[in-house]
Amino acid sequence: xxxxxxxxxxxxxxxxxxxxxxxxxxxxxxxxxxxxxxxxxxxxxxxxxxxxxxxxxxxxxxxxxxxxxxxxxxxxxxxxxxxxxxxxxxxxxxxxxxxxxxxxxxxxxxxxxxxxxxxxxxxxxxxxxxxxxxxxx
Numbered sequence: 001x002x003x004x005x006x007x008x009x010x011x012x013x014x015x016x017x018x019x020x021x022x023x024x025x026x027x028x029x030x031x032x033x034x035x036x037x038x039x040x041x042x043x044x045x046x047x048x049x050x051x052x053x054x055x056x057x058x059x060x061x062x063x064x065x066x067x068x069x070x071x072x073x074x075x076x077x078x079x080x081x082x083x084x085x086x087x088x089x090x091x092x093x094x095x096x097x098x099x100x101x102x103x104x105x106x107x108x109x110x111x112x113x114x115x116x117x118x119x120x121x122x123x124x125x126x127x128x129x130x131x132x133x134x135x136x137x
Contacts, residue, residue, distance in 0.1 A: 008084045010038045011046045015075065016122050018056070018068050026058075026065030046084065053083045072122065078115035 013036040021027055029047065033040040047066055050056045057069045068075075093104035 004081065005085060007042075007046060008081055010036070010043060011050060011080050011084050012077070012119070012122075013038060014043060014046060015050075015055070015068070015072070015080070015119055018066060019072050019119070019122065021067060024067070026063075026067045028065040032066070049083055050080070053079075055079070055083070071120070073118045073120035075119045076115065077117050077119065078112065080119075081115055 014032050017032045017036045018027055029040060029044055032038070032047075033043045036043075038046075047056060047058075051058050051066070054069055055075060056066050058064065058066050093101050095101070
């Protein structure tokens with residue numbers, strides 16, 4: 001039912017990098033890849049999928065790159081998972097047993113709702129990480 005691959009992990013890392021830019025600025029793929037430690041060829045595929053689904057905007061040309069199409073508060077982890085993972089929230093019950101159908105249906109709903117966290121929460125995790133780093137120095 002649910003598995004989070006490197007594709008989604010890299011996608012979240014790229015979105016986190018893109019959240020650091022202001023206004024109409026853009027980041028080049030090579031900069032996102034370097035900053036987030038993502039293989040550039042793999043990142044290109046991920047960014048294209050996110051662009052197709054309206055999460056990102058691309059700007060062409062020498063000064064082109066990518067930026068967020070939406071604010072992070074309007075993008076959930078579930079949105080990214082649904083875009084980058086195939087059949088992640090699909091029906092996993094392969095039986096006609098009504099009790100099992102109800103069981104797997106409830107599980108699917110509970111797992112699905114657990115991933116409805118807005119990516120704007122990344123900012124609070126960044127603040128926590130910064131506090132930990134400052135404290136340990």
